[in-house]
Amino acid sequence: MNSTKALATWLTRRTPEQLTVLLEERGLPHGRSDAADPLRLAELLLTAPSVRLALTGLDRARLQVLAAVAVLAERRYGPVADAAGPALTGFAGRRPGGWAGADGLEPSERAVERADLAAALGPLGARALTLLDDLAARALLLPPHGSSLVLPAVLYRPSGGLLGYGRPAEVLYSDAYLAAQVRLVEDSLGLGPARSREEAQRGVVALLRDPATVREVVAGAPEAVVRLLGSLAAPGLGSPRLSSGYFRSEDTGPFAKYRFPPDGSGDPTVAWAAARGLLAPAGPGVVELPYEVGLALRDPSWPLPFEPDPPTAVAERDGDTGGDASTGHALAEAQAAATASASRVEVLLRAVAARPLTLRKAGGIAVRDTARLAKEIGAGEAQTRLWLDLAANAGLLAPHREPSPAPARGRRPAPAPAAQLLPTARYDTWLAASPAARLLPLVAAWAVTPEVFTREHGGPEVALTTPQDRTAVPLRRSLLAALASRAGDAGAGSAEGGHPGGAGNCAKGNATTRVPGTDTHVQVDPRTRQTDPLLPQRAVPRAPGVTTTLAAPPEEPLPPGEPPP
Known part of the structure; x- marks a missing residue:
């Protein structure tokens, strides 16, 4: 019996209450005709969109299992072939798509x-x-x-x-x-010259499909390159991507093409790997480790991460002994x-209104403009x-472009401003x-968008081109729910100070392991990995004629005094 039929038989043994819970988790109406068959x-439950939706309801431990x-x-059994991996969405600006x-x-x-x-x-x-019984249910x-x-x-697929x-x-x-x-x-790989682009690309891909050759190339790389590739090749949730402004592009649309810097400037570590095809552009400010390279560099003995306990928050202050005094002190600090x-946000918005910020062609705000505003x-x-x-x-800032003046007869149109x-x-x-009401839309935006706004990656930090993390939204919603469940006036939202917001980053524990084909041991820090959001994505609304990398605001404006969804 194949897996689909086995699942169908299992469904017939579930109670009505159990089936109702399963249908709700998968977003399937109880009365639809499919539920009666x-x-x-079973076929619906095994589709990629349905499985993806189910994953959004899991905590870290279950995902790691x-x-x-x-x-x-x-x-x-060996790797499973995949025609195409997960399509990038959100800040990366690639064309939409689903899983293979x-x-x-x-x-x-x-x-x-x-x-x-x-x-x-x-x-x-x-x-x-x-945890297996819950995953089976x-x-x-x-x-x-x-x-x-x-x-x-x-x-089972890479995607x-x-x-x-x-x-x-x-x-x-x-x-x-x-x-x-x-x-x-x-x-750079010592191939060619081929007669056409297609032939050249086939030659490069064929070389990368030979694990021994990939390991030989990496063995001759600088130590920083070996560490970077080893960290990206480690097992982990999501796709092995890294924020990097190394590649250049004149466009940020879904079909943008990228080029190497003509003067060789930029991150030398990314430059060395990209020149040999070991990293490739995956969107504005993002590079990705190709499947073939990850497959060649992954050590079969690499430790599998499993952290069954959620992280605990511990706050210590000199002189704190707990009780009402400590709680009152913390509440006063939160309100302040x-x-x-x-x-601070009011001052920032007034400054932007007085002197608007120019959006780069590659997306985001220029570093010098951010420094000037700061x-x-x-x-x-x-x-x-x-x-x-x-x-x-939160919909408080948006891109705007003045219309281009009409060209004189016989002249080319002027470039768009x-x-x-x-x-x-x-x-x-x-x-x-x-x-308090001013903070509400900011906290709401923080709670429903998968961007990790404060993540640093060692390169130029560009506003409005933030990496995404699949775990961000569930973690932030859980945090807000925990704060809301506190009794009395323990939350800062009850006072004039409003709800304090912030952006955190879930970092998994590090592991040290050897990169295959080399004598180098690397510390695997999953914080270097950018993951694909498994959450459903919204299209990014843009002003007419403007292409940018702004993330989507909430669908409806939140009037003052309305709580986040």
């Missing part, structure tokens, strides 16, 4: 034993086994639910988001490069910080970038509200 319902099963299956399908892959043929999972996760393996582990563990087919692979090199090169860039990579934040408002550059991003996502960032009509209403 077990086989059709699924990822461990997928990695163990890959180690035992799972046609022709029978999940039961890639089963992993429970004992192997427990052994692979070491001392924490027993705790991982306690969500139809993310498929029947027969015995000693073998079977995932939906899409999760499933659990294995930590990038897209195939052929897809990345075709999307990002013109012929000149492909030939530069070809020349909230009021100060609202005031000096004007008396804040740090990181804080200024945070408030710019939040204000843009640069787009500028200006306060929106909502700004006037926001300005008249109390500090």
Whole structure:
């Protein structure tokens, strides 16, 4: 019996209450005709969009268990071919798309034993086994639910988001490069010269598909390059991407093409790897490790991450002994910080209104303009970038471009003027509200967008080109729910100070391991990895004629006094 039929049989044994919970998790109406047909319902539950929606409801530990099963299956049966990896969305500005399908892959043929999972996760393996029943109830582990563990087919593929692979090199090169860039990579690898761009690209891809050759190239790389590639090749949730402003582009649209800097400027580590095809552009300010490179560099003995306990927040102050005095002190500090934040954003918006910020062709705000604005408002550059991003996502700032003057008869049209960032009509209403009401749309924007606004990556930090993290929205919503559940006036929102907001970054523990084909041991820091958001994405609204990388604001403006959704 194949996995679809096995799942259909399992569905017939579920109680009405259990089926209702499953349908709600997958966003399926209870009364639709598909729900009455077990086989059709099983087919729906195994589709990539349905599986993707189910993953959004999982915590880190359950996602890591699924990822461990997928990695163990890959180690035992080998990698699964994938025609195309996950399409970039949001800040990266690539064309929309979904995950690759799972046609022709029978999940039961890639089963992993429970004992192997427990052994692979070491001392924490027993705790991982306690999560399997819940994953089975969500139809993310498929029947027969015995000693073998079977995932939906899409999760075995590189595009499933659990294995930590990038897209195939052929897809990345075709999307990002013109012929000149492909030939530069070809020349750096000692190939060619080929007669055409297609022949040159086939030669480069064929070389990268040979793991031994990739390891040989990496073995001759500078130590910083080996560390970077090793960290990106480590198993992890999402795709191996890195923020980098190395590549240049004259466009930010979905079909933008990228070129190497003509003077060789930029990050030398990324430059060395990109010149040899080991990294490729994946959008404005983003590079990606191709699938073939990750496959060649991944060590089969790489430790599988599993952190069953959520991170704990511990606050310590000199003289704090707990109790009402400590709580009152913390509340007073929170209220003061909230009021100060609202005031800082007001000063920032007034400064932008007086002197609009110009949007770069590559997306975002120029670093020098951000530094100038930070000096004007008396804040740090990181804080200024945070408030710019939040204000843009909250609909308080938006791009605007003046229309080009009509050309005189017989003359070419003048180039379109640069787009500028200006306060929106909502700004006037926001300005008249109390500090608490002013913070509400900013906190709401922070809570529903997957951008990690304060993440630093070592290169130029550009406002409005922030990386995304799949875990950001669930974590922020959980944080707000926890704050809202506190009794009495423990939250700062009850006072004039409003709700303090912030942006955090979930960092997984580091691991040290050897990069295959080299004698180098690297510390794997998953914070260097940019993950694909598994959450459904919205289209980014833009002003007429303006192309930028602003993230989507909430669908409806939040009037003063309305709580976040």
